[in-house]
Amino acid sequence: MKEFARKQREENRIVGLVPTMGALHAGHLSLIKRARQQCSSVVASIFVNPTQFSPSEDFSKYPRNLPADTEKLESAGVHCLFLPEAKEIYPQGYSTYITVEGLSERLEGRLRPGHFRGVSTVVMKLLQIVQPQFAYFGRKDAQQATIISRMAKDLNLDSEIVVCAIQREPDGLAMSSRNVYLNVTDRQAATVLHRALQAAQLLLQNGIRDASSLQAAMHRVLKEESRAKVDYAEIVDAQTFEPLTHINRTAYVLIAAKFGETRLLDNMLVDFSDTGQLTAEL
Numbered sequence: 001m002k003e004f005a006r007k008q009r010e011e012n013r014i015v016g017l018v019p020t021m022g023a024l025h026a027g028h029l030s031l032i033k034r035a036r037q038q039c040s041s042v043v044a045s046i047f048v049n050p051t052q053f054s055p056s057e058d059f060s061k062y063p064r065n066l067p068a069d070t071e072k073l074e075s076a077g078v079h080c081l082f083l084p085e086a087k088e089i090y091p092q093g094y095s096t097y098i099t100v101e102g103l104s105e106r107l108e109g110r111l112r113p114g115h116f117r118g119v120s121t122v123v124m125k126l127l128q129i130v131q132p133q134f135a136y137f138g139r140k141d142a143q144q145a146t147i148i149s150r151m152a153k154d155l156n157l158d159s160e161i162v163v164c165a166i167q168r169e170p171d172g173l174a175m176s177s178r179n180v181y182l183n184v185t186d187r188q189a190a191t192v193l194h195r196a197l198q199a200a201q202l203l204l205q206n207g208i209r210d211a212s213s214l215q216a217a218m219h220r221v222l223k224e225e226s227r228a229k230v231d232y233a234e235i236v237d238a239q240t241f242e243p244l245t246h247i248n249r250t251a252y253v254l255i256a257a258k259f260g261e262t263r264l265l266d267n268m269l270v271d272f273s274d275t276g277q278l279t280a281e282l
């Protein structure tokens, strides 16, 4: 891979990296499409990263389907598929980890200790190996994308982190590799996440800015679905992930809930134009 990266630099190619853990869906393919628009050489990596799973999580059960993934990547026009082995990424004696402090301890970080340390470490390594000018991440995992952007800035990385829109199923469910775990009943129930965000969106569009009203509206909708075991429905500053009481700057409205054994995330990005006009993007 290092050789490939060197050749790309020599040929003055613009390299884009789409890091994945496989089990590819239309969300991943939208990242590749975006990368192809900006870059002359698109690398996709598939690596189910052991260090971002806690002992109680689904590392061994994480969906793996290399033949189907390879076919999808080929038809999406990826120029290079990078499939590192665990011993290449974490050779014997490996002992260097990256922690983005503060940001990594909140919300998902509090519920999944060590998760973001594993994510930032593997992404840093992939960026070092592939040396892309651009690297693409989905906004569905908003905290992950924010942590990676922070890391790239803090460590003066040459790669620009591009955060891409959430891709949704026709009924609003955010695309995720974990959706395949849902049984039919939970798959239907999971649409409540999108509906809860829509309730908050409606209030925002009607000028309501206080977080407690938005949270109450989301919880009202979430309560209608008894199968949803809600971890949080929070409104946070989009840079720091500190809770906001009033939305007066770029913010995320975030939901995490479990359906059966499957934990799903969804969010809405609230932004302001130069004229102060608010947009709430699902």
Ligand code: PAF
Pocket: 019, 020, 021, 047, 049, 052, 119, 122, 123, 141, 144
């Ligand atoms: O979002 C994912 O699939 C993973 O967390 C990532 C960014 C590929 C790192 O392993």
